Amino acid sequence: MFRALIYLLPLALTIYAFIDCLNTPEDEAKHLPKIAWVFIILLFWIVGPIVWLAAGKMRHAPAGGRTPSERHRNHRSQWVAPDDNPEFLNALKEENKKDESLLKDWEADLRRREEELKRRENGESPSASGE
Structure with a gap:
């Protein structure tokens, strides 16, 4: 049992440090x-994770609260959902207007082409239609 701990503890430490490093933003990695x-972390199996945990990451006191849940609660008050954000809603309206005008242009072009095909089928010349 103790022999297994000799291998499992460093492995667990390495996995924890590896995941912590991957989840850390680039600007918080020190040195x-x-x-x-x-x-x-991966090459120096025991020393690497310990060095990462000790000196590799900026660790700072919670800015907005004592616990992570309190910090997240404060960040939520600054975040605005897309359906409540007036800039996002205005951008959607503008995009819808552009899409509607494009659709109207395509429909008009389609009607013109259909009329042209009908004229050709009826034997009228394209010059008679004013083109």
């Missing part, structure tokens, strides 16, 4: 680029 930290 080295994030990709270098990934290689250090």
